[in-house]
Amino acid sequence: MNKKQNSKQKIQKLAENDARPERAIQPTELLNDTLRRIFGCELADATQKQVYRALCISVRELLTEKNRVFGNRCTEKERKEVYYMSMEFLVGTSLRNNLFNLGLEAEFRKALADAGFDIDEIYAIDPDAGLGNGGLGRLASCYMDAATGMDYPMTGFSIRYEFGIFKQKIVDGWQMEFPDNWLEMGDVWLQAREDDAVEVKFGGEVREWMDNDRFKVAQVGYSSVMAVPYDMYISGYDSDAANRLVLWSAKLPQSFDMAAFSRGDYVRALERNAMAETISKVLYPADDHIQGKRLRLKQQYLLVSASLQSILKKHYKKYRTYTNLPEKVAIHINDTHPALCVPELMRLLIDEHDFGWDEAWDITCRTLSYTNHTVMSEALERWNVDLFREQLPRVYSICQEINRRLIEHLCAVYPNDWGKINYMAVIANNEVRMANLCLAACHKVNGVSKLHTDILRNGIFRDYCQITPERFLNVTNGIAYRRWLCQSDPLLTDYLKQLIGGDFLRDARALEKLLPYQNDEKVLADLMAIKRKNKERLAALIENQNGVRVDPDSIFDIQIKRLHEYKRQLLNILHVLYLYRQIKANPHGDFMPRTFIFAAKASAGYIRAKQIISLIVAASKLINNDPDVNDKLKVVFLEDYKVSLAEIIIPAADISEQISIAGKEASGTGNMKLMINGAVTIGTLDGANVEIHEQVGDENIFLFGMKAHEVEELWQRGYHPTEFITPELQAVLDMLTSGVLGQRFDDLVDSLLTNRFGTADPYMTLADFQDYARAQRDVAAVYQDKQRFARMSLINIAKAGIFSSDRAVKEYADEIWNLD
Numbered sequence: 113m114n115k116k117q118n119s120k121q122k123i124q125k126l127a128e129n130d131a132r133p134e135r136a137i138q139p140t141e142l143l144n145d146t147l148r149r150i151f152g153c154e155l156a157d158a159t160q161k162q163v164y165r166a167l168c169i170s171v172r173e174l175l176t177e178k179n180r181v182f183g184n185r186c187t188e189k190e191r192k193e194v195y196y197m198s199m200e201f202l203v204g205t206s207l208r209n210n211l212f213n214l215g216l217e218a219e220f221r222k223a224l225a226d227a228g229f230d231i232d233e234i235y236a237i238d239p240d241a242g243l244g245n246g247g248l249g250r251l252a253s254c255y256m257d258a259a260t261g262m263d264y265p266m267t268g269f270s271i272r273y274e275f276g277i278f279k280q281k282i283v284d285g286w287q288m289e290f291p292d293n294w295l296e297m298g299d300v301w302l303q304a305r306e307d308d309a310v311e312v313k314f315g316g317e318v319r320e321w322m323d324n325d326r327f328k329v330a331q332v333g334y335s336s337v338m339a340v341p342y343d344m345y346i347s348g349y350d351s352d353a354a355n356r357l358v359l360w361s362a363k364l365p366q367s368f369d370m371a372a373f374s375r376g377d378y379v380r381a382l383e384r385n386a387m388a389e390t391i392s393k394v395l396y397p398a399d400d401h402i403q404g405k406r407l408r409l410k411q412q413y414l415l416v417s418a419s420l421q422s423i424l425k426k427h428y429k430k431y432r433t434y435t436n437l438p439e440k441v442a443i444h445i446n447d448t449h450p451a452l453c454v455p456e457l458m459r460l461l462i463d464e465h466d467f468g469w470d471e472a473w474d475i476t477c478r479t480l481s482y483t484n485h486t487v488m489s490e491a492l493e494r495w496n497v498d499l500f501r502e503q504l505p506r507v508y509s510i511c512q513e514i515n516r517r518l519i520e521h522l523c524a525v526y527p528n529d530w531g532k533i534n535y536m537a538v539i540a541n542n543e544v545r546m547a548n549l550c551l552a553a554c555h556k557v558n559g560v561s562k563l564h565t566d567i568l569r570n571g572i573f574r575d576y577c578q579i580t581p582e583r584f585l586n587v588t589n590g591i592a593y594r595r596w597l598c599q600s601d602p603l604l605t606d607y608l609k610q611l612i613g614g615d616f617l618r619d620a621r622a623l624e625k626l627l628p629y630q631n632d633e634k635v636l637a638d639l640m641a642i643k644r645k646n647k648e649r650l651a652a653l654i655e656n657q658n659g660v661r662v663d664p665d666s667i668f669d670i671q672i673k674r675l676h677e678y679k680r681q682l683l684n685i686l687h688v689l690y691l692y693r694q695i696k697a698n699p700h701g702d703f704m705p706r707t708f709i710f711a712a713k714a715s716a717g718y719i720r721a722k723q724i725i726s727l728i729v730a731a732s733k734l735i736n737n738d739p740d741v742n743d744k745l746k747v748v749f750l751e752d753y754k755v756s757l758a759e760i761i762i763p764a765a766d767i768s769e770q771i772s773i774a775g776k777e778a779s780g781t782g783n784m785k786l787m788i789n790g791a792v793t794i795g796t797l798d799g800a801n802v803e804i805h806e807q808v809g810d811e812n813i814f815l816f817g818m819k820a821h822e823v824e825e826l827w828q829r830g831y832h833p834t835e836f837i838t839p840e841l842q843a844v845l846d847m848l849t850s851g852v853l854g855q856r857f858d859d860l861v862d863s864l865l866t867n868r869f870g871t872a873d874p875y876m877t878l879a880d881f882q883d884y885a886r887a888q889r890d891v892a893a894v895y896q897d898k899q900r901f902a903r904m905s906l907i908n909i910a911k912a913g914i915f916s917s918d919r920a921v922k923e924y925a926d927e928i929w930n931l932d
């Protein structure tokens with residue numbers, strides 16, 4: 113390797129004839145090279161921020177090379193590629209994950225330490241790329257990691273939001289949102305490709321004409337926006353592959369409207385530019401609530417049109433035809449947010465590439481597949497026809513034709529059953545139903561847990577499922593356990609490595625090798641000692657951030673997820689107040705000390721959710737400052753929940769709260785992350801909790817509450833929340849209006865007991881309260897028996913392997929995308 117070449121060229125050279133260029137690099141040399149090139153300095157005189165950026169750029173360039181070589185190899189071999197379309201990728205931090213996957217962590221930790229830098233401080237500079245709200249976005253990132261580790265050519269498409277999920281601050285108990293300017297430091301991971309910008313058309317109208325015997329259609333009078341791609345490279349564990357997450361940024365065609373300028377309309381000239389850029393300005397902070405806003409629709413179309421144009425361009429460059437698209441390309445629609453893929457692929461094939469309707473439809477259906485992530489009616493996207501047609505006139509006319517042909521077909525299948533046909537229609541009641549658009553076209557539709565898929569098959573999608581049951585299948589969610597266990601919990605990982613070997617690093621099912629140790633006192637004690645160290649680390653963070661001292665020997669009971677009424681954080685905090693009253697009533701009783709830890713963001717406009725956060729914060733103030741209960745009960749609400757905070761909370765968890773009303777949580781993935789870190793679940797038989805129970809058995813989980821069918825039956829029978837109120841529960845509810853919590857929460861009480869806000873207690877918090885309290889008593893009793901609890905913890909770790917995203921992605925590859 114001649115001295116003159118800079119590190120970039122060296123890596124390019126290396127990657128030419130070795131899919132693992134990372135094995136040949138010298139960390140110190142590479143860092144100094146990059147520092148010299150970017151900052152004109154070396155490790156000896158670089159600042160921490162300069163070292164951070166140089167390290168990220170070095171890793172990015174390594175992955176760029178790996179991706180180039182991997183991409184060429186896939187194209188040469190004509191391998192089928194999958195494109196994962198998602199409005200959200202909750203990536204989190206990237207530096208540690210990439211170094212871990214490339215097997216470079218230890219080497220760079222040493223090289224930096226030799227130069228006087230602590231890599232953990234460098235990691236702390238790496239911002240969370242918060243390009244998502246919650247489960248759906250994080251799942252997309254876990255799947256990119258898994259696909260790359262298994263050498264699958266998978267490209268993610270999303271939007272380069274300048275502002276990700278808002279930063280949360282609790283001010284006087286109330287959630288405030290602040291802009292998340294992640295690009296300030298996070299831009300190091302992005303590689304702009306201005307030359308590959310794509311034009312996306314909005315507005316205008318449809319023009320139809322006959323071109324000798326061919327019927328031609330085009331959009332005219334539209335305004336153009338340029339979608340500029342930025343590449344974020346994705347590493348995989350111990351893999352030859354590196355994949356790309358392509359993030360589109362909206363720009364005006366020529367950054368300056370000279371015409372307007374020369375007309376002296378200076379502001380207008382700039383305004384139009386700003387207008388265009390607003391499309392990729394900010395992530396919609398809605399989780400499970402549709403916001404039929406124009407900008408949200410423009411964001412979805414920018415993602416879909418730019419991505420499909422670039423996919424078709426790359427495909428045609430290789431195969432000089434589109435007819436074999438379904439054989440070489442799989443396009444996956446992550447919930448309905450990218451559902452415009454259906455009409456847009458049709459538009460491109462028909463208007464731009466002269467396909468007839470039927471052939472275009474055949475290619476479209478065999479190329480597209482769709483995953484549903486929620487049954488919440490308020491989350492099923494339906495666009496107002498006028499807004500839709502105004503922004504996407506040609507796409508709308510194609511939706512009309514899709515709908516016309518669908519209705520024609522349904523009339524044959526369900527003759528005169530207009531109720532059903534209307535329910536299944538793509539366009540009806542002046543709305544475009546995005547789920548039906550996917551159901552009408554996609555060759556595969558899946559749910560994200562066994563229970564959820566059953567509910568889709570027998571519930572909201574039953575009419576479509578009855579016609580083509582073979583299109584519906586389940587792929588239970590999975591997690592990138594190398595991030596959520598190996599990187600987040602190195603103490604446990606190193607211990608497991610020396611106890612059962614390192615196979616589990618490649619295959620998570622190898623964690624089952626732990627099972628023989630379930631009665632091994634030493635191993636059980638060791639596991640509890642590691643858990644205690646992780647709890648000390650979290651306790652330090654809580655003291656630092658909230659100024660509250662928590663006892664690492666207490667039960668760390670954790671509920672971390674988006675704040676939503678169906679997830680029932682309210683049930684949790686009402687039970688905490690119930691416990692508080694019990695301790696107050698009998699301060700010398702033997703209560704197992706407990707620390708209840710909450711972290712959750714509420715969608716900005718979701719007032720009820722914000723009121724529940726306020727109640728949790730008010731309860732924590734009352735309880736944490738009450739000397740009568742201090743050593744027995746603490747409540748903590750951790751601000752600004754995000755991926756990197758979860759990576760510290762999860763290894764410290766004893767109890768994992770998964771208490772949603774049965775039938776509403778599609779799967780959950782936090783439950784899996786907590787399980788593989790040895791937390792024992794207290795939960796309902798909802799989503800993937802059902803499959804966690806299947807894995808660990810009755811004696812290693814604390815189940816409570818109604819099952820999904822019992823919830824349905826109680827609805828049918830008529831649910832009267834007040835019938836479930838006991839004197840103790842009434843006393844707790846009175847605390848919410850008595851002012852003892854420093855403020856009144858009348859709305860919350862009325863939402864439970866009255867129809868002031870619609871159905872009383874719509875998520876049956878009161879109906880499940882007694883059994884929840886019973887299960888929580890079981891937790892306290894079992895935890896007293898350290899060995900028994902440690903055994904439960906061990907079995908949860910050992911049986912969590914099935915929830916690896918490697919397993920899930922393999923199922924998608926085999927059952928849906930048909931990847932080789």
Ligand code: 26W
Pocket residue numbers: 245246247248249251398399400401402403447485486491493560589777778779780781799
């Ligand atoms: C239109 C606004 C909006 C935004 C996001 C509606 C719906 C969503 C997502 C579908 C909500 C979401 O993240 N759902 C969660 O997806 C996870 C991954 O499959 C599941 O594990 C969770 O159960 C589900 O709530």
